[in-house]
Amino acid sequence: xxxxxxxxxxxxxxxxxxxxxxxxxxxxxxxxxxxxxxxxxxxxxxxxxxxxxxxxxxxxxxxxxxxxxxxxxxxxxxxxxxxxxxxxxxxxxxxxxxxxxxxxxxxxxxxxxxxxxxxxxxxxxxxxxxxxxxxxxxxxxxxxxxxxxxxxxxxxxxxxxxxxxxxxxxxxxxxxxxxxxxxxxxxxxxxxxxxxxxxxxxxxxxxxxxxxxxxxxxxxxxxxxxxxxxxxxxxxxxxxxxxxxxxxxxxxxxxxxxxxxxxxxxxxxxxxxxxxxxxxxxxxxxxxxxxxxxxxxxxxxxxxxxxxxxxxxxxxxxxxxxxxxxxxxxxxxxxxxxxxxxxxxxxxxxxxxxxxxxxxxxxxxxxxxxxxxxxxxxxxxxxxxxxxxxxxxxxxxxxxxxxxxxxxxxxxxxxxxxxxxxxxxxxxxxxxxxxxxxxxxxxxxxxxxxxxxxxxxxxxxxxxxxxxxxxxxxxxxxxxxxxxxxxxxxxxxxxxxxxxxxxxxxxxxxxxxxxxxxxxxxxxxxxxxxxxxxxxxxxxxxxxxxxxxxxxxxxxxxxxxxxxxxxxxxxxxxxxxxxxxxxxxxxxxxxxxxxxxxxxxxxxxxxxxxxxxxxxxxxxxxxxxxxxxxxxxxxxxxxxxxxxxxxxxxxxxxxxxxxxxxxxxxxxxxxxxxxxxxxxxxxxxxxxxxxxxxxxxxxxxxxxxxxxxxxxxxxxxxxxxxxxxxxxxxxxxx
Amino acid sequence: xxxxxxxxxxxxxxxxxxxxxxxxxxxxxxxxxxxxxxxxxxxxxxxxxxxxxxxxxxxxxxxxxxxxxxxxxxxxxxxxxxxxxxxxxxxxxxxxxxxxxxxxxxxxxxxxxxxxxxxxxxxxxxxxxxxxxxxxxx
Numbered sequence: 001x002x003x004x005x006x007x008x009x010x011x012x013x014x015x016x017x018x019x020x021x022x023x024x025x026x027x028x029x030x031x032x033x034x035x036x037x038x039x040x041x042x043x044x045x046x047x048x049x050x051x052x053x054x055x056x057x058x059x060x061x062x063x064x065x066x067x068x069x070x071x072x073x074x075x076x077x078x079x080x081x082x083x084x085x086x087x088x089x090x091x092x093x094x095x096x097x098x099x100x101x102x103x104x105x106x107x108x109x110x111x112x113x114x115x116x117x118x119x120x121x122x123x124x125x126x127x128x129x130x131x132x133x134x135x136x137x138x139x140x141x142x143x144x145x146x147x148x149x150x151x152x153x154x155x156x157x158x159x160x161x162x163x164x165x166x167x168x169x170x171x172x173x174x175x176x177x178x179x180x181x182x183x184x185x186x187x188x189x190x191x192x193x194x195x196x197x198x199x200x201x202x203x204x205x206x207x208x209x210x211x212x213x214x215x216x217x218x219x220x221x222x223x224x225x226x227x228x229x230x231x232x233x234x235x236x237x238x239x240x241x242x243x244x245x246x247x248x249x250x251x252x253x254x255x256x257x258x259x260x261x262x263x264x265x266x267x268x269x270x271x272x273x274x275x276x277x278x279x280x281x282x283x284x285x286x287x288x289x290x291x292x293x294x295x296x297x298x299x300x301x302x303x304x305x306x307x308x309x310x311x312x313x314x315x316x317x318x319x320x321x322x323x324x325x326x327x328x329x330x331x332x333x334x335x336x337x338x339x340x341x342x343x344x345x346x347x348x349x350x351x352x353x354x355x356x357x358x359x360x361x362x363x364x365x366x367x368x369x370x371x372x373x374x375x376x377x378x379x380x381x382x383x384x385x386x387x388x389x390x391x392x393x394x395x396x397x398x399x400x401x402x403x404x405x406x407x408x409x410x411x412x413x414x415x416x417x418x419x420x421x422x423x424x425x426x427x428x429x430x431x432x433x434x435x436x437x438x439x440x441x442x443x444x445x446x447x448x449x450x451x452x453x454x455x456x457x458x459x460x461x462x463x464x465x466x467x468x469x470x471x472x473x474x475x476x477x478x479x480x481x482x483x484x485x486x487x488x489x490x491x492x493x494x495x496x497x498x499x500x501x502x503x504x505x506x507x508x509x510x511x512x513x514x515x516x517x518x519x520x521x522x523x524x525x526x527x528x529x530x531x532x533x534x535x536x537x538x539x540x541x542x543x544x545x546x547x548x549x550x551x552x553x554x555x556x557x558x559x560x561x562x563x564x565x566x567x568x569x570x571x572x573x574x575x576x577x578x579x580x581x582x583x584x585x586x587x588x589x590x591x592x593x594x595x596x597x598x599x600x601x602x603x604x605x606x607x608x609x610x611x612x613x614x615x616x617x618x619x620x621x622x623x624x625x626x627x628x629x630x631x632x633x634x635x636x637x638x639x640x641x642x643x644x645x646x647x648x649x650x651x652x653x654x655x656x657x658x659x660x661x662x663x664x665x666x667x668x669x670x671x672x673x674x675x676x677x678x679x680x681x682x683x684x685x686x687x688x689x690x691x692x693x694x695x696x697x698x699x700x701x702x703x704x705x706x707x708x709x710x711x712x713x714x715x716x717x718x719x720x721x722x723x724x725x726x727x728x729x730x731x732x733x734x
Numbered sequence: 735x736x737x738x739x740x741x742x743x744x745x746x747x748x749x750x751x752x753x754x755x756x757x758x759x760x761x762x763x764x765x766x767x768x769x770x771x772x773x774x775x776x777x778x779x780x781x782x783x784x785x786x787x788x789x790x791x792x793x794x795x796x797x798x799x800x801x802x803x804x805x806x807x808x809x810x811x812x813x814x815x816x817x818x819x820x821x822x823x824x825x826x827x828x829x830x831x832x833x834x835x836x837x838x839x840x841x842x843x844x845x846x847x848x849x850x851x852x853x854x855x856x857x858x859x860x861x862x863x864x865x866x867x868x869x870x871x872x
Contacts, residue, residue, distance in 0.1 A: 099816070100789070101787050101788075101789030101791070101841050101842065102787050102789070102816050102817075102818050106789070134817075209807055210788065210805040210806055210807050210818045211804065211805055211806070212790075212804055212805065213788075213789075213790035213793075213794075213805075215790070215794065216790065216793070
């Protein structure tokens, strides 16, 4: 029997026999109130709000955990049920402080709504309420135990979806409290979901705390700009300022990461440059945008054919097309989006949705920190692992998925690609420096794997190699790229031979002028010296950005740019789907998107912009790079930590607070050799440069490797690098 | 014929010797009812802390859309006993209709309407009452 018939309040519906009464009621359109039920978490039957009367059952049954039977007759509005509902509400409110005027949840609070609809107007409870102090779990969330109704949604999210047990219920019965065990800071990449699942105001965001009321915000659907997954978000705007970002619908998953939820306040930042600037001597002075545009346009003909264009991969597809149109009109070929110095272009993978990964028997993840680059993807893999999918991770540094995977091998950063190749070859080699039995176990999962996920650290050679192997073995592949719209950039044809090549050409004098859009090369390109030399030798440079970055300080003209919330645009997600960004905030007059600036410049210079078509990336056969790392000391991989990897994280108040100082991750062996313990200050030295880091000990790091954190304001770690994110450094205790 | 004239003049002259009912307004003021709905006042408690915790109800109930509030945290509890205060509290007297719904909606009795009815200002902009003006001065 494929379906069963259930009658709820006189409405008969056919549902799957696995459905619960609550799900059947949703199908029937009957409203049953609930707190603890969540469509994407396992049912718990904790709050008793969904009690219903079922014919043939002597007592009321909780609808969220009662499975349907054929011919079941359910009443949800009988007197017995009404009385039970009133009672449940009265109990839920016994210790509730009723501080709705202060609470940030008011207006979207399930307890408020349900009390209003199903509860009694008065309480018989006259005794003193039990109140708990407010607890701040770091800069992101605040927990008010007094408001908690112990529905355990947050706990279930942590254990069922995220796969950690530190957020849990402590003590028992009436004394139960929710919290993080022996932890003062909760910032685990997915903290946002704790706030989002909480039906009451027990867990609230510190970013939004007390700023405005939810009913004053106007929400519109848009897309998160921080990674290629392009999650649907609702942007809450009041008086032209962005106050809240909420998850909108289950695309691509019902969950969101902290980058979407907490890293958008740069949009309203007071340090934003909202007027056009022009260099006069050593100073930048404010000019009118029309003057700036005509001056730029008049100088362009001088540099025809000698202009480089560098665009960050987070800008929209339309903007990218416009940049290419300008480049073509000026006969320039040097335009590129790969500001992190990647040598690869997005390869089309065969994975078309996240369900391909979630339903796979086994998944292998190579070369990258998916938790940082594509957090929600890592979350769905961690969830799949708990549901039985085998997950193997081969990565020299992984902060989230590695410890949650079935098997995890951590090669030295320089051996990472070799290790993946050895796995594809199916043979162990001694020089890989990994344990043979571990390698064999991972190899088994790789053989069994239906999906390969290739992380952002894999280079072009390895990507082609994996693609070739997967096609031969009938496996699906998913290639991850840095930058939230890398696919759109590539489709717009905004690539040449890499940003490094453009910078080299500028340095050599082949290119005389440079346009930089939304990219802070000093922060992102892994060779600070080259960037500095190139920008010092360039004759004419125009920078369009949201903030006045280090790169902008070399500019002749600074054009204020829009953020993701201020311009309409299309982006392409990881799977090639078109996603729409929406303009929800109207910026001031001078702030324009890239398309608008380019059109103005073209008009002023009487340049006719050609209609550019999408360009197919040329799949070049790439030779394996075999550059041995020279220098002494430890192999150092430079990464952007999660709370520095969002767009403009230096201007996101909460992100800056979570990750306030750069950390060097050391292996336990190296740490004990150096006599360093957690939190000590260490000096990292390479080619005459010295940086002071705070030390952190990492269990999953091989001896001889360390990881340095980049992305901090006024902390130019990229100076240690020479074109790749891997280098060698010497570490001393400070 | 002369009768009505005398009658009329008697009323006129009669009033000449009665006390005047005109109030010499700027120098003299009429007493108004206790429940008069005049200028708003944001109240403070005995320790001088603001009672308004920005629940937003006055703003939501205001039929003329005259109230605009933004909140902020008061982590030290010096300005509020609940740690939340209004950062901006504006009542636009160009729009306010003095219905008193705001005072009725307020769960903490933070906003009240006083008997002060002298609301005229020389400039329109000054009719935008900010928090500094509305807050009860002690």
